[in-house]
Amino acid sequence: MSPPAAVENQSQPSEVLDMASSVSGPLTLDGVKARRAKMKMPAGVAPVCSSDMYKSPACFTKPKAKRWDHIISSESKARQASTLKTAAQYLGNPGLISLGGGLPSPETFPFDNLTLKIPTPPHFTEQETSESGKVLTAGKYDIRNGKSEYDLEVCLNYGQSTGSAQLVRFVTEHTEIVHNPLYSDWQCCLTAGSTSSWEMTLRLFCERGDYIITEEYSFSTAVETALPMGVRAAAVKMDEQGLLPDALDEVLSNWDEAARGARKPFLLYTVPSGQNPTGATQGTERRKAIYKVAQKHDLYIVEDEPYYFLQMQPYKGANTPPDSPPASYDDFLKSLIPSFLSIDVDGRVLRLESFSKVISPGSRVGWIVAAEQIVERYIRHSECSTQNPSGMSQIMLYKLLDEGWGHEGYLDWLINLRMQYTNRRNTMLDACEKYLPTNVASWNPPAAGMFHWIRVDWKQHPAVLEGKTHAEIEEAIFKSAVNEGVLVSRGSWFVADKAVPETDMFFRATFAAAPGDKINEAIKRFGIALKSQFKLE
Template structure:
């Protein structure tokens, strides 16, 4: 990889970069000057692009990632560049008349313009948006008319697997502002959501019969994506901070390939922030310890982070004054727990990013960040599968994030989300403290995400005396809660390895979707269910 042409940078093979001149860290307000130094935005149909066009000059003073071809699957190694996608690069030639690709004529796109009404900072509420929001218009011919860098003529046609350059630029800049990966040749590519990105990870990095490392309780859909591919989960114990690095090290150090019937696993799937389902968040120290284990055993870390920006204010209890919101963008960014990507000196992290929890899940747009060689394999896969995320979704996100909010407004939105989720989390915890019987219900306040993990001391259930099993008691409590008109998720639904005997019992509650009043009523009903079940 080399810097884009407009950058006059002396690239040297130094591994110790402490003596190299590094520009001052770029800030949100410095992005316009940053953009002036970058290559010109490609605006044609199916325009080829990469993150190298949009990263800051400072990025190229860093060392390159290690090589990980030895971790690629047979499928990944066999994929070639798409012949037809590759031919699209000639469309940029001035004066060329294309009779080559099967690109429909935009005159037959039955959309002349799209209007969307969005919040104008700081008025982020639905009421404020309704009264004083801004209407953004995307027209079919905005590029040729000089009113935008992106229009429906481009967005509604076929595109490259990397996604549109216009949105790729934004997420590349955002990645560097928030995470500043410590190696030079990192890349981003847009995806059709994180679930599809995870499915692609498995295809690129594993073979049938392999084990993958997962938290002992994990996102059920992530496990259900893996199992039909012939993969098995190696469940790593967790605590209130999530993944336990010593336990992971012990499992890998004592791996018996003959007894297990499979090679030692080298892919870790983890949700480090606001973990689903437990709500646990790995501290900076915990992440560094996990990363060292990954280095020791040559592990690829797949960092699934849909809840990263749902890190909340500290929980201080019902009667204490709530901490004020971050006073600045810089303070907000510094308050975030360092990501695995920000610690990744090797290029062994594949970060799955998503707009699902911070904008809207129906956009089906996310992105991955990884080393150039890994992203290149993703792109080869996407070219003949998902092709590219929805053009309508990319257009809507571009208009909102880049043209309207910019990086500054997006951070204002994320700070607003922090405070909103803090209020919802606090409402749930207050209700738990008010209603749930402490003699059988235990919990730790979540510091991020959307979920509250409630442990139930099932050994005190009266059904024990009549020989009821743990699983039977869990089902009885679950169905009793439904009878009390409240739905929670059973902890057993999230077990990574169903063959492991569960010693504890949990139920997952979310505070994302309901109002404070409904949360209070729901917890009251669950408490009544527990009192009935345990004869309290």
């Protein structure tokens, strides 16, 4: 059981405000170095930190977020600041010896150093990394020896629930560079991965008996996280761009509290880019329209965005090579569809960020971005649950992203991933055009993510005449595919509200995992299964 971490150093808000008057404009790639030179990394083990230390002064000139007190859950409202942390205020006293905290001494951490071999941008292939990769070392006392801003002494001890200052700095800068929020008091807080932060978000807002709004097909684990808390999903229809604003408006406008036995939903869970399972990506206008409906009904938006940087080059038909990669960082950033966070004027968006799809799921480190009042409640919960994300993960991410690559190198990596995923997606679509019977199978080319969503016109299935149900036919096709040697996911697994009968039938295929030749072979097998099921050959 971990004691709360000690505080050795605290940022001075006055310093932040002083800087606000001296510089203007949002943080840019070029601006990071100048900005960093003005803000020292807090010293010691588990120093308090916040995004305010790393945001550009321009942020502080914007209006504040609205207040969301009316949708904070009773559980979250009851959270008090940790008793033990009240002692932290004295730790800055010069010469004070602390016998207060329960932090072990770094002598008792049995690691002298850690090294990591990482790719040197833009040479990102495994072979290039093996041949020309850079080796970074983290020693135990690199900070006090002036060798690095982060070290094993700090990362191996307890940390703050915000995450380490070193990584909070990086994700804050990244957030401003990519999203540049429109209100002033946004904050980043590291998480133990988005599965954890979604669970904590539900507990932050929802009471037993509540409904949340989800897409009609949704990430099933997200819904399964809510159900045991007594929180149900009210599903909204989708098209090829995902959630339909009019359908959202309709559900909320016609909400019948008595019939539903629940208050009107106030929380939307959405995956705007490369949605799981449908692969749908909401375009810019779609996002604006959804945001407008959210404002109309005072709906708070949780955008779960693991696939944001898996936005791909446009698909231009079978066997057509992809467009060349974005020519500059600026072009790349402009090519990205604006996030809800970036169009949020009210502070009504909580963004779940993840390294799982772009660096490594095994890190179990992500972050959230939201209004300070929400992030503060999140931190209070973390202190009594995840405590802090793994320090071992944090130093590996810091060495890679900050010391190894910097923001530019990370964008190079993301551009490289974009092209890799484009190629993978194209391989799958080419195979679909080649092997799938288009009289029963249809699809839209996914613009982002890992998933291809194939609609099957099940009404044409011969067993319909025998009175077989949707579920039976879906199972028959699924099993036939397995027999042919390919595993795909059944669309019904992702139905958010099981009380609503499915009219269409879908199968989800991922192009993220298997190599290109296997993707081709797998789709070929799925085609054979479909043809045999539908008696097409």
